[in-house]
Amino acid sequence: MxxxxxxxxxxxxxxxxxxxxxxxxxxxxxxxxxxxxxxxxxxxxxxxxxxxxxxxxxxxxxxxxxxxxxxxxxxxxxxxxxxxxxxTGLPVTKADYEKLINASSTMRLAQRTFQALKSQPEADRAAAQADSIDELAKRMHAQLRSTPDGTSTGEAAA
CATH class of the missing domain: 1.20.5 (Single alpha-helices involved in coiled-coils or other helix-helix interfaces)
Structure with a gap:
């Protein structure tokens, strides 16, 4: 049990x-x-x-x-x-034009620097040179624009 x-x-x-x-x-x-x-x-x-x-x-x-x-x-x-x-007989290229533009901007910077240094004759001379470079660049630009573009991309003309 x-x-x-x-x-x-x-x-x-x-x-x-x-x-x-x-x-x-x-x-x-x-x-x-x-x-x-x-x-x-x-x-x-x-x-x-x-x-x-x-x-x-x-x-x-x-x-x-x-x-x-x-x-x-x-x-x-x-x-x-x-x-x-x-x-094409063109003596300058777009790279030359760009170098002139850069030189002009550098001259403008020199002008502003001379003005800040209170040297007015040098500032005036830098301004005159910048103006001359700008005129030359404008003539180059016009010459580059008037030349027929032989490239397919259009990079050679300004």
Missing amino acids: VTLIILPFLIAKARRLAYARGFEAGKTFHDQTLSLQLKEAKQALDDQRAELLRTQQTGNVQLAAREASIAALKASISELEARIMSY
Whole structure:
């Protein structure tokens, strides 16, 4: 009779113990599975980063090659424009015109500097030179404008 009374408690305890062991085994298995999945995901991420780095390096090399090609083409275009301008008999180029404009602005700066230093004769002389340079630049500009444009881009004419 005692056995019949204790037997349901023992069966319940054995069932709980078996459930706890099974639960722990399942949890361990699940943790191991997740650990493997995490390792695989990290490896895939590393592989993708390496591929991205290779692609980025390849893109940088291609970009540098294209930039070098573009620079070479621009240099060639500039040389050809200079040749065209020399064939037209025009003694000046747009680059010469731009240099004159820069020189004029430099003379205007010198004029303002001399005026700030209270040196009026030098300021007047700088203003006169700037005016002369401006007149020369205007004549060059008119000459460049009146010359037929032989280039396709129109960069040679002002």
